[in-house]
Amino acid sequence: DAKTTQPPSMDCAEGRAANLPCNHSTISGNEYVYWYRQIHSQGPQYIIHGLKNNETNEMASLIITEDRKSSTLILPHATLRDTAVYYCIVRVKDYGGSQGNLIFGKGTKLSVKP
Amino acid sequence: NAGVTQTPKFRVLKTGQSMTLLCAQDMNHEYMYWYRQDPGMGLRLIHYSVGEGTTAKGEVPDGYNVSRLKKQNFLLGLESAAPSQTSVYFCASRAGGSYEQYFGPGTRLTVT
Numbered sequence: 001d002a003k004t005t006q007p008p009s010m011d012c013a014e015g016r017a018a019n020l021p022c023n024h025s026t027i028s029g030n031e032y033v034y035w036y037r038q039i040h041s042q043g044p045q046y047i048i049h050g051l052k053n054n055e056t057n058e059m060a061s062l063i064i065t066e067d068r069k070s071s072t073l074i075l076p077h078a079t080l081r082d083t084a085v086y087y088c089i090v091r092v093k094d095y096g097g098s099q100g101n102l103i104f105g106k107g108t109k110l111s112v113k114p
Numbered sequence: 115n116a117g118v119t120q121t122p123k124f125r126v127l128k129t130g131q132s133m134t135l136l137c138a139q140d141m142n143h144e145y146m147y148w149y150r151q152d153p154g155m156g157l158r159l160i161h162y163s164v165g166e167g168t169t170a171k172g173e174v175p176d177g178y179n180v181s182r183l184k185k186q187n188f189l190l191g192l193e194s195a196a197p198s199q200t201s202v203y204f205c206a207s208r209a210g211g212s213y214e215q216y217f218g219p220g221t222r223l224t225v226t
Binding site: 034046049103104105106107 | 217
């Protein structure tokens, strides 16, 4: 699985957009980009995933560069409850017959401030 | 629909004691996982299961055993606890064909 690089920490003002970058320059063609977050003392929570097209759901948007070597998770209107560690994970899409586990790095600690 | 639940939430053990952590999911998921998380680090996979009656080793399996006798339950056992096993343990599950893993709330274990 491709390795990812994320800044260790970021701050964002409440109500503003939070843009969390992730570098995955060694990503291969069959690897997806996943984003999870972990609010303090809770289990990780799935946010979004994508292959090469931009994706949007009720929680966030995922922008993947054309060469797929980096991506950005966007929380359009950050709230205090979005304060968490955000993990960018690159993983081969596998449905069965393999582990399907996720490899978590240290992530980015996002602090949303009033 | 409770999702993924873990029992107990907290536990303190003395070195050499044994215990079992229980993970239960009510989503009929095929895949289940046990991770541990140490301070300032990401999650590391201990053991996993791709279906009822099957288990396999993950990245850090030493000192742990698991069983998946029922599809909805995944048990993690510590036969002889060591201080190095002080950690927060997370269970997760996912459906076959899904990208999304659902995590439990965690079990905070301290071994003295």
